Every structure is written in C-alpha cells, then in structure tokens.
Amino acid sequence: MLMKVTSALAPSGNGIQAEALVLRGVDKTYDGVSKVVDALDLDVHPGEFLTILGPSGSGKTSLLMMLAGFEAPSAGTIEIGGRDVSRLPPYKRNIGMVFQHYALFPHLTVGENLAYPLQARGWRKSDIAERVAWALQLIRLDGMRDRRPTQLSGGQQQRIAVARALIYKPQLVLMDEPLGALDKQLREQMQDEIVRIHRELRPTIVYVTHDQSEALSLSDRVAVFDAGRIAQIGTPSELYEQPGTAFVAGFIGENNRITGSVIAATTEFCHVRCADGAVVEARNIADARIGDRVNLAVRPERLRPAQAGEGSSVEVEVADITYLGEVSRVRCRMRDGTEIIWKLPNCGQSARPDRGATIALGFSREDARAFAA
Structure with a gap:
C-alpha cells in the first residue's frame, strides 16, 4: 500500500x-x-x-x-x-x-x-x-x-x-x-x-x-x-x-578578486600582470586579448604557500587570522592594498603564519578564472 x-x-x-x-x-x-x-x-x-x-x-x-x-x-x-x-x-x-x-x-x-x-x-x-x-x-x-x-x-x-x-x-x-x-x-x-x-x-x-x-x-x-x-x-x-x-563567481561561495592586465593570451589561458607587478596565469573566461583589463577570481581554499619558482603566486602581508575550527581564515593584503582571503586547513600539516608576516601564496592556473574587469 x-x-x-x-x-x-x-x-x-x-x-x-x-x-x-x-x-x-x-x-x-x-x-x-x-x-x-x-x-x-x-x-x-x-x-x-x-x-x-x-x-x-x-x-x-x-x-x-x-x-x-x-x-x-x-x-x-x-x-x-x-x-x-x-x-x-x-x-x-x-x-x-x-x-x-x-x-x-x-x-x-x-x-x-x-x-x-x-x-x-x-x-x-x-x-x-x-x-x-x-x-x-x-x-x-x-x-x-x-x-x-x-x-x-x-x-x-x-x-x-x-x-x-x-x-x-x-x-x-x-x-x-x-x-x-x-x-x-x-x-x-x-x-x-x-x-x-x-x-x-x-x-x-x-x-x-x-x-x-x-x-x-x-x-x-x-x-x-x-x-x-x-x-x-x-x-x-x-x-x-x-x-x-x-557575478556568479562572487555570489556562489567566496572568491578573491585580483585586478590586472593581460600580457599574453590563448583561447584557454592568459598571463596577467597584477597591479602590484606579479605575473600569474588563469583560465581565459573573458576571451581577453593582450592589453585587456581583467579580474581574477581565486577561491580562498585553493591558495597555498608558494613553492620556489612556482608560476602563479602573489606576495602578501598577513593582516589577521581567525580560527574557525576545521580551517583558519587568514586575511592578507597585497602590496597594492588588494585584500586576499586564504583558508588554511587546521590539520597540523601547515604552520599558521604570524600576523604581520610577509608570505607568498600560490595557486594553479586551473583554479584562477579571468573575467572582464
């Protein structure tokens, strides 16, 4: 029944x-x-x-x-x-x-x-x-x-x-x-x-x-x-x-936004010079060409301490750290003042940085998306 x-x-x-x-x-x-x-x-x-x-x-x-x-x-x-x-x-x-x-x-x-x-x-x-x-x-x-x-x-x-x-x-x-x-x-x-x-x-x-x-x-x-x-x-x-x-990148979950200009581009990826001079690579969602202004979107959990010689990384200063249980929310600033949020897993594998420390955060080009500015 x-x-x-x-x-x-x-x-x-x-x-x-x-x-x-x-x-x-x-x-x-x-x-x-x-x-x-x-x-x-x-x-x-x-x-x-x-x-x-x-x-x-x-x-x-x-x-x-x-x-x-x-x-x-x-x-x-x-x-x-x-x-x-x-x-x-x-x-x-x-x-x-x-x-x-x-x-x-x-x-x-x-x-x-x-x-x-x-x-x-x-x-x-x-x-x-x-x-x-x-x-x-x-x-x-x-x-x-x-x-x-x-x-x-x-x-x-x-x-x-x-x-x-x-x-x-x-x-x-x-x-x-x-x-x-x-x-x-x-x-x-x-x-x-x-x-x-x-x-x-x-x-x-x-x-x-x-x-x-x-x-x-x-x-x-x-x-x-x-x-x-x-x-x-x-x-x-x-x-x-x-x-x-x-809009979708900013509304669904949390995303960092980094502004820059395209210095090299293919249909799939582009190289972007950020406002502070760093050069990073991202997916070319905007179909951008050389000289175009773009906003890069990178999720906080996709950031990691950069390895020596890593292609895409930005230098930041640690402004604040908030403990949230499974992760720590690390608020950072690039040299041009752009705020960057990094979600660091509290699994004992990564040491938490000190406030005021200068660190380099890296990310994969597959995890960064370039949208029209």
Whole structure:
C-alpha cells in the first residue's frame, strides 16, 4: 500500500514525458518600464529539484509568484506538465506550496491540517485517513496526529507544511524560503529531511532561497538570478567549480578578486600582470586579448604557500587570522592594498603564519578564472 502511494509521486517510466515546467519569454513588470523578470526561458525536468538562487531584488520571488498563480506574467507563457497555466488561478494549477512561516491552521490538529487539502479536493474519508497516515509516516511524526501546531517545534511544523504540500500528489511543489525562520541547527536538519523526502518520492520541486549553502546542498540544479535573468544554470559543482560570469563567481561561495592586465593570451589561458607587478596565469573566461583589463577570481581554499619558482603566486602581508575550527581564515593584503582571503586547513600539516608576516601564496592556473574587469 505504501509503495503504491509513493510511486504516484514519481515520474512515470512509460513513454516520453513532457517537462514538468516550461517557461518561454516570461516577463514581469509592475510599472510598464522596468522588468523584474526579463525574457526568461526555463525548463524543469520531471522529478528534478531546481533551486532559484539570487540576492534580494533579483526577481526570484516575482518568478515564484507567477509560478504559483498569485501574479500573472506581463508576457510569455508558463506550462506545467504540458498545460499552459499562464492565466489560471492557483487552485487550478495542481501545485503544492511551502512557505517560510508554515501557514498551518492553528485551530486544527496536525491530522486535520494534513487532511484539509484532500477534503477541499473531494477525497473520500477512507482515502484521506490512509493518506494522512502515510504522510505522518513519511515525515516521522506518526504520534503527532492529534497535536496542534502550537505544541510542535519549528522543525516539526515545517515538516508538517512539507507533507501537506505533497499529500495530494501535485505536479509541482514550490518552496519559498521554507527554512528561513529556523535556527542553524534546525535548518540543517530540515535540509537533510527535504533531501530524504525528495530522494524517496522524486516530486518536481522549485525552491527559492538567497542562501548559497542551502542551494548547493539541496539541489539537482541551481539557477542563479541576476537582475531578472538567469546568469547561469547548472549543477552545484558546475556553478562552484566553473562559474561563467564574475557575478556568479562572487555570489556562489567566496572568491578573491585580483585586478590586472593581460600580457599574453590563448583561447584557454592568459598571463596577467597584477597591479602590484606579479605575473600569474588563469583560465581565459573573458576571451581577453593582450592589453585587456581583467579580474581574477581565486577561491580562498585553493591558495597555498608558494613553492620556489612556482608560476602563479602573489606576495602578501598577513593582516589577521581567525580560527574557525576545521580551517583558519587568514586575511592578507597585497602590496597594492588588494585584500586576499586564504583558508588554511587546521590539520597540523601547515604552520599558521604570524600576523604581520610577509608570505607568498600560490595557486594553479586551473583554479584562477579571468573575467572582464
């Protein structure tokens, strides 16, 4: 019985399936002039966990409101399961929603909260009871059926909210900053729970957040939003290891930025003279030519004490050291004043430098990316 209910949420293996969500040329403007979402094309695969990641004002919440039906697109089309829903109200879209602040009915018990969307859809009482029992088992809250939301912890309430969004087998589940109200420990526990539930059921999820680590840990793919457009979309490892723009490199994780001029270039790599005179090599993401100004992006954990004669290295003065447990965060300055962050593993293999010491930090050319300045 449980297997039968579970498989109902998973993509069918028979035939070719339509994409779970398709957006074509979607615009959103509130004043008729500036666009908060601009000519957006997006395909979400059945059973995929896609996260929309971006800073405040990037357009991600406006996109979510259009997917949910709370806002209409100014132009373009939105399809869910092959059906154009661009002008349909929320209750006709067969979607589930999880909000940041749970949105549970305080006067109803846990079981009644879970049963509510099934009752609204005309399910039979026997099927509702079976489905509610299944949902409570799924989120590991079997004994909480008769409690009210106020008797539960924040994490338990959010698990109920997730289960309620899944209980009627929607074609698409939207999650709007669902862990934002939880403390760090509860947030990490809920991330694990959401990953487990998605792995078991494979619902199609579009998740909106501004939290980079959350996006990287949860998602099959991440779409990074910048000024109403997708700056880059890919797997978490692709975005972290191969950022395609300076914005993505700066927004996903931490990156050092070193300014310089190109003195030699191929289609793959370029040699850059930094402002302090050091010459380093980097991937030529900007397709830069000799004389072009570029910004180099190098992750703090990819720096290391330079070896004698190493090709790419910069001389820095150690300004401060912060102990963070597994690593020490070493804040340094180049001779021209550029700040450099080095993450030094606290594994006993490398001695921590003294404050005020002058050291050389090296990096591989594969770990440095040159973007247009």
